[in-house]
Structures are given as structure tokens and as C-alpha cells.
Amino acid sequence: MEKIQICPGCGLPAVAVKAEAVKYNVVESLQGLINLKNKWSVCVNPACDCSYFSNTLELSTKDLIVSLFFKDKSDNVPICYCSNLTRGEIKEAVKNDCKSIDDVQNYTKKDITGMCEERNPLGKCCRNVFLRTISDTFNKD
Ligand SMILES: [Zn+2]
Numbered sequence: 199m200e201k202i203q204i205c206p207g208c209g210l211p212a213v214a215v216k217a218e219a220v221k222y223n224v225v226e227s228l229q230g231l232i233n234l235k236n237k238w239s240v241c242v243n244p245a246c247d248c249s250y251f252s253n254t255l256e257l258s259t260k261d262l263i264v265s266l267f268f269k270d271k272s273d274n275v276p277i278c279y280c281s282n283l284t285r286g287e288i289k290e291a292v293k294n295d296c297k298s299i300d301d302v303q304n305y306t307k308k309d310i311t312g313m314c315e316e317r318n319p320l321g322k323c324c325r326n327v328f329l330r331t332i333s334d335t336f337n338k339d
Contacts, residue, residue: 205241206256207248212239219321220250223262231255240320244269249319266319267327277331278324279317281308285331292335299328 205212217234224232236252249266250257259266265275273286283306291305303309314323 203237203239203251205239205243205246205248206251207241208243208246210241210243210246212241212251213320214238215240215250215319216315216321218316219319220257222316223264223319224250224257225261225263228257228261242268244271262319264319268320277328278308278311279319280313280324281306281310283308288328288331289335292332297332299325299332302328302332 202211203214204210215238217232217236217238220238220240221229221232221234232255233252236254238250238252240250241248246269247258247260248256249259249262249269259269264279265272267275267277267285271285273289274284276282277285277288281303283302287306287308288302291302294305296302296305315321318324
């Protein structure tokens with residue numbers, strides 16, 4: 199088992215993340231500082247400004263080229279980062295009778311997938327969050 203890392207900003211347990219996702223999502227000026235051999239973690243506490251950190255480097259949410267869907271609940275934040283498909287676009291699609299991921303992708307014409315390991319800020323597939331966003335929108339009506 200990997201040791202759970204503690205966020206230096208808020209002191210809460212963080213989630214391990216692939217270095218490739220860190221490198222892809224930081225602003226260009228910081229990319230040279232991202233050592234792919236380091237262990238990286240991401241703080242998922244919505245109230246904390248820290249984003250990624252390693253033993254030697256701590257980044258804030260402002261050091262990234264994207265907004266983090268688990269820290270920023272606004273509608274213009276991506277849920278699917280491969281297609282830059284936002285929370286607001288998914289809500290809009292659901293209100294127009296889309297009921298599945300396929301429906302939403304067809305409706306929005308944003309159906310690029312398969313780059314999650316790099317583009318998604320958690321380095322994971324967006325599928326679960328995508329499904330939850332669809333069901334949350336249903337449950338609000
Ligand atoms: Zn934190």
C-alpha cells in the first residue's frame with residue numbers, strides 16, 4: 199500500500215495522481231519544475247487552494263490551466279476534460295432530454311474521449327463524475 203500523503207495546505211489526506219496529469223495541467227512556466235519521477239498527490243478539499251504537491255513542490259489552483267471540478271462547483275468548469283465538456287453543458291443537455299453519456303455527447307457534439315490519464319486533473323476517467331452530474335440534474339427537477 200502506498201502511504202497516504204497529507205496536503206501541506208489544509209492537513210487533510212490527499213489522493214495520489216499520475217505525474218503526467220500534473221505536467222499536462224500546470225501553466226507552461228511551471229512545467230519545467232514537474233519531475234515525472236516524483237510522487238504526486240492532489241488535494242480534493244474544496245475549501246483548500248492547494249492543487250498538486252510533491253515532496254519538494256506545492257502548487258495552488260492558480261498554477262493550473264484548468265479549473266478543478268472537485269473544488270469549483272460553477273457551471274463553466276469541465277467535467278469531461280478530453281472534450282472540454284462543462285457542467286453547465288451537461289445540465290443543459292439533460293434538460294433537453296439527454297439521459298446518458300452517449301446522449302449528452304451527441305447533443306453537445308463533444309465526444310472526444312481517451313485522454314483522461316493526462317487531461318483529467320485526477321488522471322482518471324471522468325465517467326463516474328459525468329454520470330453523477332447527469333443524475334444530480336435529474337434530481338433537481
Ligand atoms: Zn488541501
